[in-house]
Amino acid sequence: MCLAIPTRVVELLPDHQALVDLGGVRKAISLELVDGVVVGDYVILHVGYALTRLDPEEARQTLALMAEAGLLEQALGDAREGA
Amino acid sequence: MSATPRSGGLRVCARWQEGELDAWQVQLVRPPVGRALVGLPPELALARIPLYYSLCAHAQQEAGRLALLAAGCAHGTPPEAWRLWGECLHEQLWRLLLDWPAQWGDEPLRAPFARWRASLGERACLKAATRALLTELLPDGPESGFVARGLALLQAEGAAPAVGAGLVARARGVFEQLAALEQDQPYPLGMDGSPGEACGAAWVHTARGALRHHVQLAQGRVAEWRVDAPTDRNFADEAGIVKRLPVWLPSPARARQAVERAVLLLDPCVPFTVEVVNA
Incomplete structure (x- = not known):
């Protein structure tokens, strides 16, 4: 299982796609498996698909916990290296 | 590379x-989730597990809960079995509908999978949606419908026998899990531990095999927490x-x-x- 990092949706694209922002890195993902996502929502990703929609407050709390546990820094580092 | x-x-x-x-x-x-739980009170560690994993959150939390229980530390409540069967079906169907069709040149079956996912929150809906999905896509059993097409195409191109056998096994697994769900079968899991030594282990069935958690407590906090997933072994x-x-x-x-x-x-x-x- 991958780390369930809440990732912010910054733009909706045609064909059920969206742009997300992960620590300053933007990538296109599929919204085909989750309904009702709007710009500003957070989603949990798995292999390029949004799996779950989170409200911003829930996402902020999870991100804070991950940061406190030292899990977030590694993942964001990966995203930046891969950009 | x-x-x-x-x-x-x-x-x-x-x-x-x-x-x-x-x-x-x-x-x-x-991700080093087990390491991130060290030093936390057990109830807090248990609450964080499902937040950290993108897949199998119910199975992860239940394995953690049982490992703690085996170590003599009771926290949390068990999930209803249908939620675990639903999670297991989710993983099986993801591979079967999204990943396998590409192996014989077809598009992933995203729309039916997305419709099915919408049923995951309620037991009766999950049963009905799973039955409807299989009736639509595999009307005459695990080797029918799109799986039959895939088997024929894979055989025609000379794929290894293990490939077709694995595809059929996955489709059969979905039917078996639907039967378990419809019959409200108990979910397979187990635990073992030494409360006197504050250590415990547990396993919970998942789509990929047994998910195991091992916990050692000391002075009311997590001293060690190991997660051994089927992917680690495979x-x-x-x-x-x-x-x-x-x-x-x-x-x-x-x-x-x-x-x-x-x-x-x-x-x-x-x-x-x-x-x-x-x-």
Whole structure:
């Protein structure tokens, strides 16, 4: 299982796609498996698909916990290296 | 060569030479969640587990809860069995509907899978939606519908027998899990521990095999928490992949395709990449 990092949706694209922002890195993902996502929502990703929609407050709390546990820094580092 | 993400990923590399593969590298990285739980009070650690994992959150939390219970520390409540069966079906159907069709050149069956996912929150809906999905896509059983088409195409191109067998096994697994769900069968799990020594272990069935948690407590806090997932065991080295390859790999491209299918059969719970270089 991958780390369930809440990732912010910054733009909706045609064909059920969206742009997300992960620590300053933007990538296109599929919204085909989750309904009702709007710009500003957070989603949990798995292999390029949004799996779950989170409200911003829930996402902020999870991100804070991950940061406190030292899990977030590694993942964001990966995203930046891969950009 | 591409790097493996530290948030979770699998990278498989091999060298093709005269119809065979050697110089294997299998690099699996999973997030160090167990380490992140060390030092926390047990109830807090248990609450954080489902937040950290993108897949199988119910199974992860239940394995953690049972391991703590085996260590003499009772926290949390067990999930209803149907939620665990639903999670298991989710993983099986993801592979079957999204990943396998691409192996014979078809589009992923995203729309029916998305419709089915919408039923995950309620037991009666989940049962009805799973039955409807299978009636639509596999009307005459595990080897019918789109699976029958896939089997015919894979056989025509000379895919390894293990590939077709693995595809059928996955489709059968979905029918078996639906039967378990419809009959409200107890979910397979177990635990063992030494409360006097504050250590416990537990396993919970998942789509990929047994998920195990091992916990050691000290002075009311987590001293050690190990998560042993099926993916860790299946990709400890290349042995499982090699066993699922055809005897002869005529080109690097065919070898790459065969390795990718072998990885799919072993079903990692993280994204994967396959690289085959020509010697």
